Amino acid sequence: MVLTGNDPEEIERLHNNLASKFEMKDLGQLRYFLGIEVSRSRHGISLSQRKYVLDLRTETGMLTCKPVETPMEINHELGTSSSQSLVDVGRYQRLVEKLIYLTNTRPEIAYVVSMVSQFMHAPSEKHMNAVYRILRYLKGAPRKGLLYSKNEASTIEGYTDADWAGDQLNMKSTSGYLIFVEGNLVTWRSKKHKVVTRSSAEAEFQSMAYGLCELLWIKGVLKDLGIECSRPISLFCDNKSAIEIAQNPSSLYHEKGDAVE
Structure with missing residues (x-):
């Protein structure tokens, strides 16, 4: 406790x-709780899972593997059908479940872990190799984690993004968001859309909707804790069309039938 x-x-x-x-x-x-290491310094409180990563690599026999700089290959094709033979489902599920827990302090692998977790019931060699690549990436950065420092500015900021039709199997998009409170990362998520979006602007707009819901929830939690945010909440997106739709809800985008869910 x-x-x-x-x-x-x-x-x-x-x-x-x-x-x-x-x-x-x-x-x-x-100092240590459920695989999460807690350390304090003049910069703040840092959370990491260094020992958890080391134990995971030991279990898989990848202590001496060659590290890679990214957790996933660019332009991956994990969603496409493959004629490769299936691998041990139990082993694959155990590894992915442990990687899901690792995302508690490693938000940079949230997207790739969400991708490999979609093939839990029938993983192939291609999917297992993607899991091994994540482990190779972790070897190059075993001490990475989260730093929570005290800042004077009372700000809440959110950043959203989406890959349009990133799933090559069903052409669905995946949204991601990061929420910062006083400059500290507090929540993050990678979520596949329930429906197929017809444009990159629509995918980005849905991503903004997910991020906005999280921002409002964070604001409510802080209010319950007696913390009032003195500055406006900021939501950042890099898609101009999605920003225009958000700023003009009664614009022609909606009248022409391009409304999003």
Whole structure:
């Protein structure tokens, strides 16, 4: 159990109350919890899963593998049908499940892990090689993680993007967003669309919708914690057409039948 807060006296009272009901031991400041390492410095609090990555590479026999700079090949074709033989489904599922847990501190692999997780029931050699490439990428950067530092500015920002028709099997797009609070990354996600989008602008606009919902949720959570955001929430997107649709909801884009879900 992890106890946290900004009132040491209240934490102590809660600790004493729990200790009166259950057998428990105070281990001091948090350093390691469920595979996540916590370290403190003058820059802030950092979270990483270095030991988790090392154990995963040991389990797969990839301690001495050659590292790569990216977790996935450019212009991959994981979604296309393949005549390659199937691999051990149980082994594939265990590896992917462990990589999913690793995304708790490694947001840069969220997209590629979401891709390989789509083939859990019938993985081929191509899909297993994609999983091994992720492990090779992790060898080159085992200490990467998240840094949470104290900043004066009370800001909430979101960044969204989408790959239009990135799934070559059903032509569906995948959206991604990153949410920052006071310059610190707090939530992120890679999500495949439920329907096929007809243009890159539509895919980007749906991505903005997902990001906006997350921003509003974060704002509500902060309000419940007694934290008021003094500045407007910012949402960033690199698609001009999607931005124009968002800024002009009654524009001709909707009247012509190009409305998005």
